[in-house]
Amino acid sequence: MNSSTTARADHPAPTHPRSKGWLTAVLRPAGTLDDTAFGRLLAELSATADMVVVDLDAVHIPSLAAFLDALRPAAARLARPGRCLLLVNAPGALEHALLVADVPATTLAADMMRPPAQPPRTDQSQPDATDPRPSQEPAVFWARHNG
Numbered sequence: 842m843n844s845s846t847t848a849r850a851d852h853p854a855p856t857h858p859r860s861k862g863w864l865t866a867v868l869r870p871a872g873t874l875d876d877t878a879f880g881r882l883l884a885e886l887s888a889t890a891d892m893v894v895v896d897l898d899a900v901h902i903p904s905l906a907a908f909l910d911a912l913r914p915a916a917a918r919l920a921r922p923g924r925c926l927l928l929v930n931a932p933g934a935l936e937h938a939l940l941v942a943d944v945p946a947t948t949l950a951a952d953m954m955r956p957p958a959q960p961p962r963t964d965q966s967q968p969d970a971t972d973p974r975p976s977q978e979p980a981v982f983w984a985r986h987n988g
Contacts, residue, residue: 866890871899880911883926887915891924898930905938912944920945 866886870879886893893915902908912926919926928935931948939946 863892864890865892865894867894867896869896869899873901873903874908876904876907876911879908880914883911883915884918887918887926890919892927893919893925894927894929896929897932897935902935905935908935909938909942909944912939912946913942916944916946 868882868886883893883895916926918924926946928939928946928948931939931950933950936948936950939948
């Protein structure tokens, strides 16, 4: 018999009670990554967050091996059901290294971050205020500067 104070042997009691909420942490490091500091931050966040998203777009990773070592403890903690470590804008070399090193992290490659194609306009006039379609100008600007 299990009570609120007794846990089955195959399901140890959590060290801290989980709330019924959801916590997502988003990190956007920039510049050259300090693997040691990054690993400490990830370890702290993975202890309480359900999902940690790391956007790698503006970061330089000097050593993939050191980066993988920094990720490994947090990735293992976030690999449980209902949790996730997501690396956005991950370069192909990192995706491959994660697979080889068996680090449980999900990646979203940089080339997957492109905006969806919009259908061409059939008329050449300016859209009026009631037109639900967005202007194509932001997509064109984005493509020119990122593509």
